[in-house]
Amino acid sequence: MDIRIQKSKLHNHQKIQITGSKSESNRLLLLQALYPQISINNVSNSDDSVLMQNALVSEDELIDIHHAGTAMRFLTAYFAIQKGRETILTGSPRMKERPIKILVDALKMLGADITYLENDGFPPIKIVGSELTKHKVTLQANVSSQYISALLLIASKLENGLELTLKGKITSVPYINMTLSLLQSIGVETSFIENTITVKPQTTNLKPQTLTVESDWSSASYFYSLIALSPVGTEITIAAYKDKSLQGDSVLATIYKEFGITTTFKDESIRLQKISNPDKKLKVELDLKNAPDIAQTIAVTAFGLGLECYMIGLHTLKIKETDRLVALKTELEKLGAQVEITDLSLHLQPSENRNSNIKIATYNDHRMAMAFAPLGLKVPIDIENADVVSKSYPQFWEDFKSIGFNLK
Numbered sequence: 043m044d045i046r047i048q049k050s051k052l053h054n055h056q057k058i059q060i061t062g063s064k065s066e067s068n069r070l071l072l073l074q075a076l077y078p079q080i081s082i083n084n085v086s087n088s089d090d091s092v093l094m095q096n097a098l099v100s101e102d103e104l105i106d107i108h109h110a111g112t113a114m115r116f117l118t119a120y121f122a123i124q125k126g127r128e129t130i131l132t133g134s135p136r137m138k139e140r141p142i143k144i145l146v147d148a149l150k151m152l153g154a155d156i157t158y159l160e161n162d163g164f165p166p167i168k169i170v171g172s173e174l175t176k177h178k179v180t181l182q183a184n185v186s187s188q189y190i191s192a193l194l195l196i197a198s199k200l201e202n203g204l205e206l207t208l209k210g211k212i213t214s215v216p217y218i219n220m221t222l223s224l225l226q227s228i229g230v231e232t233s234f235i236e237n238t239i240t241v242k243p244q245t246t247n248l249k250p251q252t253l254t255v256e257s258d259w260s261s262a263s264y265f266y267s268l269i270a271l272s273p274v275g276t277e278i279t280i281a282a283y284k285d286k287s288l289q290g291d292s293v294l295a296t297i298y299k300e301f302g303i304t305t306t307f308k309d310e311s312i313r314l315q316k317i318s319n320p321d322k323k324l325k326v327e328l329d330l331k332n333a334p335d336i337a338q339t340i341a342v343t344a345f346g347l348g349l350e351c352y353m354i355g356l357h358t359l360k361i362k363e364t365d366r367l368v369a370l371k372t373e374l375e376k377l378g379a380q381v382e383i384t385d386l387s388l389h390l391q392p393s394e395n396r397n398s399n400i401k402i403a404t405y406n407d408h409r410m411a412m413a414f415a416p417l418g419l420k421v422p423i424d425i426e427n428a429d430v431v432s433k434s435y436p437q438f439w440e441d442f443k444s445i446g447f448n449l450k
């Protein structure tokens with residue numbers, strides 16, 4: 043399904059409810075499978091969380107996780123400790139290009155039995171569940187934090203817990219801290235000192251408890267972009283958010299101040315208001331190693347405002363749903379932008395040039411579709427395979443329509 047966004051204007055003062063964080067949900071679903079005393083409120087209705095949920099209750103040998111990277115990594119660790127069970131974990135063609143060797147090597151060092159079924163270092167993999175008897179492992183931390191979170195999530199079920207030593211510059215740190223915070227909130231003891239993370243084994247039963255997932259901050263980014271591209275005075279309220287978030291993408295509130303947006307927390311909601319237009323000479327400079335999922339949104343906001351934007355810390359973007367650096371450059375250039383990329387950075391030149399009626403390719407990447415949609419406030423635009431949004435935000439187009447977007 044392609045979507046055409048005609049030139050649109052937002053209804054002011056709207057309120058939108060956003061589904062639970064995909065990252066928090068996928069962690070808590072796995073923890074709930076290990077500790078059934080846990081109940082979860084506001085679980086994400088994203089495809090990736092539904093796939094995670096189904097995989098955890100499935101009794102099939104073959105589990106296909108489609109495009110869900112977090113689920114792929116977390117389930118690799120989960121099935122490695124399901125004693126006596128054989129599981130084949132596979133995914134979409136792109137998933138078979140997303141590396142998993144660092145995690146598989148670490149699990150094997152702890153005693154796991156995992157083999158590659160096609161290409162070394164990549165899914166599909168065959169896992170024979172066993173008791174992992176070792177408890178110390180060192181792994182490279184600069185490729186994806188998901189490998190680290192996967193190990194931490196199963197750690198309290200290992201006989202002696204886990205002592206993880208991280209090598210190299212640690213990437214996407216807030217996601218590691220989110221995992222540790224959720225473990226602590228259910229009662230598991232953890233510590234993170236310098237480059238060593240320790241998780242104690244959980245020997246007693248956890249008490250029954252209900253945890254509430256905060257709404258997804260990466261999804262909130264598209265509303266920040268919308269408000270940034272709207273006239274001064276426009277505002278929107280989105281729910282349900284907390285002042286103290288576990289999600290690193292909550293840094294949006296700080297980043298979008300530069301684009302003239304204020305964020306006010308009230309009654310578990312945030313109100314985004316456009317209070318000024320940024321100076322045309324503004325150069326947006328950011329290191330996004332802690333918040334890689336909002337890079338596409340920010341690049342498109344800067345383009346829509348005609349601003350120069352230089353972002354570093356983007357080394358993980360090449361191994362996500364698509365090579366997001368190449369995808370951003372290709373699609374922004376179709377619209378008239380000038381973009382240079384390296385393996386870890388993107389530089390967008392300032393320009394008022396904006397071609398209209400361009401068809402944006404989405405490369406099976408939900409964030410390509412959602413990041414480019416707000417440009418519909420400036421020029422008519424087509425989004426190819428617009429249903430990719432369901433990977434993290436199935437109601438995305440309904441919500442955009444309800445606040446004034448003219449979609450065909």
Ligand SMILES: O=C(O)C1=C[C@@H](OP(=O)(O)O)[C@@H](O)[C@H](O)C1
Pocket residue numbers: 064065066112185186187188191213214217334335358
């Ligand atoms: O742990 C998580 O929930 C995630 C970690 C990040 O991945 P990397 O650590 O690979 O950057 C992020 O991009 C992804 O969308 C979700």
Ligand SMILES: C=C(OP(=O)(O)O)C(=O)O
Pocket residue numbers: 090109110111112113335362363409434
């Ligand atoms: C990178 C993402 O997800 P995953 O790695 O879980 O596929 C994302 O949602 O932007």
